[in-house]
Amino acid sequence: QPKGFPNGPSFALPFIGHGYRLGNSIIKSYHRFRGEYGDIFGLFLGSSRTIILNDFDSIQESGFHEDFMDRPKFLAGLKGTLSDGGEPGVIFSNGKQWSEQRRFALRTLRDFGFGKQKMEEIIDDQVSQLCSILESKQGQPMSVFGVFNVSVLNGLWSITTGQSLSQDDPKIQRINQLFNESDESSASLMFLFAILFPNLEKLLSKTGLWSMKFKTAMEEIGKVCKQPIREHEETFDPNNLRDFIDTHIQEQQNPESGISFHGQDGKLNLQVVTEDLFAAGSSTVSMTLTWAVLFLANYPDIQTKIQNEIKAVTGGNRVPTNSERQNMPFTEATIHEIQRLANIVPNSVPREATKDTYFRGYFIPKGTQIFPNLGEVLMDPKHFSNPSKFDPSRYINESGKFVPSPYVIPFGLGKRRCLGETLARVELFKFFTGLVDHFKMKGPVMHLSARNVHYIHPIDPFHLKFALYRIQTDNLKAFGKF
């Protein structure tokens, strides 16, 4: 490594770098390296020079460091290329076009409300459909793995396209299947292989010997998203903006809008931003909810406490509204604690140094990948006493108020922090209270300690399936729409 670069493990091998030192859990290995080399350590992931940031202060500072704003180019060109050669969309885009599309998407999601369709109503509808499906199981043991996927996807479909689909609609079922395939593929060794050796991957897929499922799934998701965009372009009415897609089309027609909305670039950006919302906003929310069920099933007292809190706020004949959250400190605290321990995006999304630079006294050469290791902060004993313990009461002060911890950072920190945080928080609250209000969740006692749960790669479906066993739902009550 160059002089002044953060210390880290020695002996990187050609092509795989320190891959051979990571064992079967990257999360555990990083924890060990932090103990050996300190809060910031360096290593080679494949042939990419990388630094891993493991403490709150460095993650926060890096989030605002102007030389660390870009995403790495390893999936470059996957979703098409803009006229300046850049990446479209938000997740993997960079520079001016990233900031324009991000600002637009943030604003549109924040002010969301098209016609009579408010965001909360869309989510309520999904919660209600899901509860009916679970009720139809009549308390029989069932696996909750994947149960939330379609509801969350359906909500996103409504927000982006304005169409409300039923749970068994073939389109939404297909998107769900494709995302499952792409999640499984991106958790596999072959995915790593394809990223390390892109040319070989291209050759294999051209000859039909092997193709990266992640890529084919994402391509098909792209095609599915194209259809409603085409329909919206044909029926667009500037006086009646129906949804996210319409709002983007309006921006494309506005001569004063940013350059990334103009011409073919504008069309490609709409396509990829829509896909990005699906890609970033589906399994993150549904996996968090799945972990929520796992924790609730293992802590029946907490379940009862939340049921009582819901009853106290609503009088027991409806589910709470999003604005009633402030009167439900224990529910808020429990969701906060679930997000801390579920650790859904443990290493966040990587960024890249755009030039040779200095960070906290270290020299960081251009092209270095930066991974904010959020999981280390979420479990840091400096910030959480007995961090392995599932304990929502740690966020409740003496006067019974919910006090969120600044160190619970599942959405990341800085200028590229999660764009869908507001939506995710509403979804988590609505699905969570809807479920607890309807069902008593029981499951086999979790033999895994919270620390072990934390170490399982949360979006690796095989591991989660292994951890979840079966959860039994007992019908408590069903009223009105809910």
Ligand code: HEM
């Ligand atoms: C529990 C749910 C969620 C979690 C834990 C989560 C977490 C994250 C994290 C850690 C990042 C990377 C931040 C960084 O690079 O600093 C991210 C980025 C992003 N998230 Fe989320 N997310 C969630 C839900 C959502 C939802 C619902 C949406 C949208 C519908 C969304 C859209 C995005 C997008 C577009 C980015 C890229 C932002 C950028 O590069 O500027 N996420 N998310």
